[in-house]
Amino acid sequence: MVAGQNTQVKAVKTRQQIAIGADFGAGTTKLALEDSVSIRKLKHSSKLVTIDEPLKDEFSPKDGGHFYYHEGTRDDLVGKGFLTGELAQWMRPTSxxxxxxxxxMKAENSLQMLLGVLSTSCFNEEDLSVNLIVSTHSKELFSNDLKDKLDGKHVVSFGSKDGKRTSVYTRVLSVVPEGAGSYIHAQSTGMTKDGMNLMSVDFGTSTIIPQVFSPNGKLLYYQPLEAGGCIDLIGAIAKDPSFLQLLRSGRAANADLIREAIEDGTFEYGRQKFNFSDVYRKHLTSWLIPRLQKSLQVTNEWQDSSHLVAWGGGSQLPYMAQLLKSRGIQVVPNGCWANCLGLQKIAVACLAREKNAKR
Ligand SMILES: Nc1ncnc2c1ncn2[C@@H]1O[C@H](COP(=O)(O)OP(=O)(O)OP(=O)(O)O)[C@@H](O)[C@H]1O
Ligand SMILES: [Mg+2]
Structure with missing residues (x-):
């Protein structure tokens, strides 16, 4: 045996294997990973900037992700820096x-988003070995692409170009359809009913996806609607005449400010102190009803034998739970995280299976 080979093998064997559920959403990138005591949930808005020059100041992890790619499987990233989340938005507000x-773009930029989110998590290790279950809206279109973009070894510095180098080993255990993780989460939170199908609607940023699962969790129906997700609701609010009157610029209001004010429940637009609660309620109904009707129509043949639920971040929008409840649809707890938390459970199970198989 060549000198050094033995120690190298040993290092690979002892590296901690981290099971991660990765939901590269159009609006937010969500990672769930195991900690020694709990499941850590990390989230960034799905925004990215590639930088060629050093940053002019230091930023703290809560501002967003920042990493520099020194070398690794992805030749196209070598020698570049990346900003993710709010930091990307600050650095290039419009571009x-x-x-x-x-x-x-979700598949194309998945590794950058993954490393960006990981950079915020105080990782101080020399080596990180991450094992991913990733979801996609279209396995046919994106499964291979996601594996190609994510799998490999990546030597990066988190937080700055000159910081300590970390070797991140990434391995995609499996790419699964978007609802698979949410189903597992619904099951673990007692939202599935014995002997019944589960009919669900995922209210995402870009997509609305009606799905039906059999009593043992097999996917019977899955088809994103033509109509867009929450981004359409926010866009309609931004163009409401009340905003046009307020801003007097002839342009729509800022979608990010509207989304933040909806998410924090204040409905206060930026510094204008304009409360758009009534505008929101008006648009919520006209956005939701046709999407709900279409979702119920396409899944009609399974409904008599189905328990109806909603998940995705849009299920947590203010007043959604009441509107859905009045139509017999229950919102799963922590809807925004449902898919990601379920994916993490699948990742843990896959790793355990691999470990047992090696014994
Ligand atoms: N806790 C919350 N309260 C209110 N709204 C929320 C909450 N969490 C997320 N949202 C909103 O839900 C919407 C959808 O978020 P989600 O994270 O499900 O989208 P995504 O997964 O990124 O998109 P897609 O599934 O289309 O790829 C967003 O507009 C977001 O602002
Ligand atoms: Mg989603």
Missing amino acids: HTRLSDDPV
Whole structure:
């Protein structure tokens, strides 16, 4: 045996294997990973900037992700820095990449988003070995692409170009359809009913997806609607005449400010102190009803034997739970995280299976 080979093998064997559920959403990238005591949930808005020059100041992890790619499987990233989340938005307010602009970009930029989110998590290790279950809206279109973009070894510095180097080993255990993780989460939170199908609607940023699962969790129906997700609701609010009157610029209001004010429940637009609660309620109904009707129509043949639920971040929008409840649809707890938390459970199970198989 060549000198050093033995120690190298040993290092690979002892590296901690981290099971991660990765949901590269159009609006938010969500990672769930195991900690020694709990499941850690990390989330960034799905925004990205590639930088060629050093940053002019230091930023703290809560501002967003920042990493520099020294070397690794992805030749196209070598020698570049990357900003993700709010940091990307601050750095290039209008010219950052938004993953919501095109579904292809979610796969294309998945590694950058993964490393960006990981950079915020105080990882101080020399080596990180991450094992991913990733979801996609279209396995046919994106499964291979996601594996190609994510699998490999990546030597990066988190937080700055000159910081300590970390070797990140990434391995995609499996690419699964978007609802698979949410189903597992629904099951673990007692939202599935014995002997009944589960009919669900995922209210995402770009997509609305009606799905039906059999009593043992097999996917019977899955088809995103033609109509867009929450991004359409926010867009309609931004163009409401009340905003046009307020701003007097002839342009729509800022979608990010509207989304933040909806998410925090204040409905206060930016510094204008304009409360748009009534505008929101009006648009919520006209956005939701046709999407709900279409979802119920396409899944009609399974409904008598189905328990009806909703998940995705849109299920947590203010007043959604009441509107859905009045139509017999229950919102699963922590809807925004449902898919990601379920994916993490699948990743843990896959790793355990591999470990047992080696024994
Ligand atoms: N806790 C919350 N309260 C209110 N709204 C929320 C909450 N969490 C997320 N949202 C909203 O839900 C919407 C959808 O978020 P989600 O994270 O499900 O989208 P995504 O997974 O990125 O998109 P897609 O599934 O289309 O790729 C967003 O507009 C977001 O603002
Ligand atoms: Mg989603």
